[in-house]
């Protein structure tokens with residue numbers, strides 16, 4: 144999917160409903176009052192809004208992204224935050240000084256195993272906590288069912304493992320692999336499912352999602368992907384889908 148403002152705004156209500164409230168509350172406690180939080184791949188600032196909606200309105204945010212248009216939107220929506228244009232593939236430039244918590248939403252399924260490992264090493268060296276929400280976990284459950292659902296999911300998941308700028312992406316394995324890496328570096332790791340549950344009331348989001356999924360499945364070699372999407376569009380008024388995600392909070396053992 145393209146990460147434009149329209150798509151990010153469309154998915155925002157589903158993201159807010161999906162986030163695990165318990166992990167978010169614990170992340171807020173860990174950030175502390177006025178704590179500095181670094182949000183990776185911030186888009187328009189959805190993580191800031193999720194924290195604020197859960198009661199954390201006084202954090203010292205630093206928002207990082209490589210998309211100037213999204214950052215301009217984030218600057219308008221969050222004038223108090225520090226906004227930085229940066230390419231996250233270069234981990235050496237992460238401004239980690241005084242940071243209590245690193246956060247990211249819907250980012251880790253895009254990154255590679257090597258990149259995630261390097262990030263975990265950097266965080267572990269300075270004992271910084273990580274809150275990584277909404278990593279896609281490979282699950283798609285549609286009702287009513289279609290005979291091509293399983294094939295589409297398999298091809299989409301294959302596409303998710305392609306290079307998204309960080310090397311071969313972790314895709315659906317992101318949450319589980321990240322948890323393993325963090326535990327191996329001595330972090331206390333909590334995970335919780337955070338699936339989207341979309342129904343007929345989310346028809347606009349479903350329509351855009353169908354296009355993105357079909358395009359990816361087609362690029363991954365499924366010739367029937369567009370026909371699948373067309374069938375699904377015709378039943379959108381009664382269509383429901385669960386799209387699986389995982390939320391993760393990792394805290395240094397003495398944190």
Ligand SMILES: C[S@@+](CC[C@H](N)C(=O)[O-])C[C@H]1O[C@@H](n2cnc3c(N)ncnc32)[C@H](O)[C@@H]1O
Nearest residue numbers: 146184185186189208209210230231232248249
């Ligand atoms: C799925 S969007 C999530 C945006 C936001 N966190 C949210 O939850 O709405 C992924 C974000 O990662 C950013 N991104 C992708 N690759 C990046 C890179 N190499 N450096 C910095 N940001 C990147 C995109 O521009 C986009 O804003």
